[in-house]
Amino acid sequence: MSREHEKGMSLIVKTITRLTVGLIFLYGVYIVLHGHVSPGGGFAGGVIIALSFIHLMLAYGKEAAFKKLSKAKASFFESAGAILFLTIAILGFRAGYFFLNFLSKGEPFRLFSAGTIPCGNVAISLKVGAGLFAIFTALVLLKINSEKK
Amino acid sequence: MMKPIFNIIPLFVAIPLAGAFLISLFGRRIKKLPDALGVLIALGLCGLSIWSVRLSNAYTTINYSVGSWIPPIGIGMVLDGLSTFMLVVVNLVAFCITIYSVNYMEKFTAKWKFYTLFFLMLAGMNGVIVTGDMFNLFVFLEIGAVASYALVAFGTERHELEAAFKYAIMGTVGSLFVLLGIALLYGYTSTLNMADMAAVLIEKGTGNIILMVSILFLMGFGLKAALVPFHAWLPDAHPSAPAPISAMLSGVLIKSLGVYALCRIFYNVIGLSPAISSILLVLGTISMVVGGLLALGQWDLKRLLAYSSISQIGYIVLGLGLATPLGILGGLFHLFNHSIFKSLLFLNSGAVEYATGTRDLQKMGGLMQKMPLTGATALSGSMAIAGIPPFSGFWSKLIIIIAAVEAQRYGYAFWAVLISILTLAMYMKVMKYAFFGNLKETLIGIKEVPRFMKLSMAVLAVICIVGGILFISAINEVFLQKASNVLLGGVR
Numbered sequence: 001m002s003r004e005h006e007k008g009m010s011l012i013v014k015t016i017t018r019l020t021v022g023l024i025f026l027y028g029v030y031i032v033l034h035g036h037v038s039p040g041g042g043f044a045g046g047v048i049i050a051l052s053f054i055h056l057m058l059a060y061g062k063e064a065a066f067k068k069l070s071k072a073k074a075s076f077f078e079s080a081g082a083i084l085f086l087t088i089a090i091l092g093f094r095a096g097y098f099f100l101n102f103l104s105k106g107e108p109f110r111l112f113s114a115g116t117i118p119c120g121n122v123a124i125s126l127k128v129g130a131g132l133f134a135i136f137t138a139l140v141l142l143k144i145n146s147e148k149k
Numbered sequence: 150m151m152k153p154i155f156n157i158i159p160l161f162v163a164i165p166l167a168g169a170f171l172i173s174l175f176g177r178r179i180k181k182l183p184d185a186l187g188v189l190i191a192l193g194l195c196g197l198s199i200w201s202v203r204l205s206n207a208y209t210t211i212n213y214s215v216g217s218w219i220p221p222i223g224i225g226m227v228l229d230g231l232s233t234f235m236l237v238v239v240n241l242v243a244f245c246i247t248i249y250s251v252n253y254m255e256k257f258t259a260k261w262k263f264y265t266l267f268f269l270m271l272a273g274m275n276g277v278i279v280t281g282d283m284f285n286l287f288v289f290l291e292i293g294a295v296a297s298y299a300l301v302a303f304g305t306e307r308h309e310l311e312a313a314f315k316y317a318i319m320g321t322v323g324s325l326f327v328l329l330g331i332a333l334l335y336g337y338t339s340t341l342n343m344a345d346m347a348a349v350l351i352e353k354g355t356g357n358i359i360l361m362v363s364i365l366f367l368m369g370f371g372l373k374a375a376l377v378p379f380h381a382w383l384p385d386a387h388p389s390a391p392a393p394i395s396a397m398l399s400g401v402l403i404k405s406l407g408v409y410a411l412c413r414i415f416y417n418v419i420g421l422s423p424a425i426s427s428i429l430l431v432l433g434t435i436s437m438v439v440g441g442l443l444a445l446g447q448w449d450l451k452r453l454l455a456y457s458s459i460s461q462i463g464y465i466v467l468g469l470g471l472a473t474p475l476g477i478l479g480g481l482f483h484l485f486n487h488s489i490f491k492s493l494l495f496l497n498s499g500a501v502e503y504a505t506g507t508r509d510l511q512k513m514g515g516l517m518q519k520m521p522l523t524g525a526t527a528l529s530g531s532m533a534i535a536g537i538p539p540f541s542g543f544w545s546k547l548i549i550i551i552a553a554v555e556a557q558r559y560g561y562a563f564w565a566v567l568i569s570i571l572t573l574a575m576y577m578k579v580m581k582y583a584f585f586g587n588l589k590e591t592l593i594g595i596k597e598v599p600r601f602m603k604l605s606m607a608v609l610a611v612i613c614i615v616g617g618i619l620f621i622s623a624i625n626e627v628f629l630q631k632a633s634n635v636l637l638g639g640v641r
Contacts, residue, residue, distance in 0.1 A: 089159075
């Protein structure tokens with residue numbers, strides 16, 4: 001057995017995690033993309049996406065999670081999400097107002113509708129997902145550092 | 150009427166936010182970017198705010214509806230005399246402090262983190278000032294406050310973390326009072342737009358619920374403004390932060406999140422009743438006296454300045470609480486002056502710490518010989534805060550005292566005069582122990598600070614000296630008078 005298998009939780013937890021973690025991630029993406037037609041949205045979906053990575057970290061240890069989403073990447077996505085959201089807001093100036101919904105609104109209750117709102121949801125989910133993962137990472141690393149001393 | 154030019158109003162929030170995230174995205178890899186982008190953004194905001202004085206004079210009150218939603222439904226932004234005045238104060242000071250940080254923050258490892266947090270805080274403050282929506286005010290208040298908690302802990306030394314933790318806890322309690330107040334007010338008026346809320350309150354009348362809300366706001370914003378019963382976090386938090394942040398916190402944060410928000414709500418939304426006015430007078434006077442007395446006994450330079458901030462906030466609240474035209478004018482004038490000279494003095498203390506490595510007044514002495522510019526600017530800052538005639542602080546204190554006498558509040562006028570003398574005494578102490586006298590042997594090797602720090606201190610010192618010109622009628626009419634008229638409209 002390689003060293004990676006010794007870290008994290010028991011085999012049962014690892015197996016269940018392996019089966020569910022992708023579904024959790026997909027469910028998060030679903031909540032984000034349907035934010036404008038059903039309950040949920042960028043924040044809720046972002047939290048679920050972050051939870052899928054946190055789940056991975058709990059079951060397999062932090063190296064396995066960092067292999068999927070490193071700290072640098074999380075930090076990048078967090079800032080990029082914020083910039084993206086601000087860009088959507090500033091693009092509204094093109095049509096005259098800050099935050100103006102300048103895209104075509106489409107037919108209500110369709111996936112491709114509501115103008116800039118789905119774009120805003122995606123931006124928020126990036127920010128929230130990466131941010132929550134970064135906060136969790138910071139808390140985990142802080143604990144490990146204090147144990148070393 | 151919406152004009153394309155009004156689109157500059159949301160820029161006061163959008164530009165610092167964009168700056169913060171761009172710096173966090175690229176600042177780690179490109180070494181010079183945080184400094185260059187930071188100074189550029191601060192300069193742009195400063196120019197924009199001064200230019201907005203013209204705009205607000207041309208249109209009196211500009212209502213901007215974000216996303217073109219009709220006012221009571223969508224989020225509104227408002228640019229009137231008072232918000233323009235505050236924008237100029239905040240962005241002018243922020244610009245000087247950004248220049249100073251270019252050199253000062255060299256000794257910290259992650260400069261880009263500093264600039265990110267700094268601009269988030271600035272976005273929060275500008276947001277609080279331009280917003281016309283109650284809940285939006287709370288959101289921006291929290292953005293500014295949370296960024297400032299992190300900035301106080303920036304050095305990550307033991308005492309800094311302790312101060313930041315204390316500040317975070319007390320700040321959060323204050324924010325919760327504000328949130329509860331907003332929730333109750335929303336329940337009573339069914340609207341969040343400030344102008345709409347004021348109209349509903351006039352129509353429905355003020356009952357016990359408004360009394361409750363007033364007290365919640367007094368506690369919440371009083372905590373942010375560090376009025377005396379709620380001041381305990383300030384003497385720890387302000388000295389622990391890096392000097393540019395101390396300057397920012399004492400200079401503008403407690404004013405924009407505390408005093409400005411307090412006034413905006415009490416004057417323009419709820420309406421200033423005589424009862425609230427007397428509470429403000431009493432709180433202001435207590436802050437003035439307690440802050441002044443506590444400052445006198447301090448030997449830590451930055452701690453002394455922090456207590457002195459409490460005392461000067463007392464003057465501002467006293468002036469505003471008088472609710473007479475002259476009193477409000479004096480209070481706002483003192484708010485402007487205090488942001489300038491208190492940030493200058495904190496930058497001076499940072500320069501002294503940068504050069505000598507200590508904040509203890511007893512370990513200093515004769516610094517004037519080695520650091521002539523820091524000494525001279527500290528002298529002008531001290532003279533201004535103590536109220537020596539040609540300097541700016543003299544005029545604003547004089548107006549507050551005259552206003553108190555005019556309103557026949559002789560007791561308050563007496564305390565204001567007395568604390569003014571006490572202020573002179575405490576700054577004489579600073580000058581005597583730190584800058585005059587004989588140079589200590591341990592300090593022979595020190596050098597004057599780098600050029601950007603000198604430049605920023607010199608600019609602020611010049612504003613201290615010529616601050617009185619704000620009272621020349623041409624400038625006064627377009628700038629200070631407009632701001633005080635906005636508040637005066639809300640006195641009942």
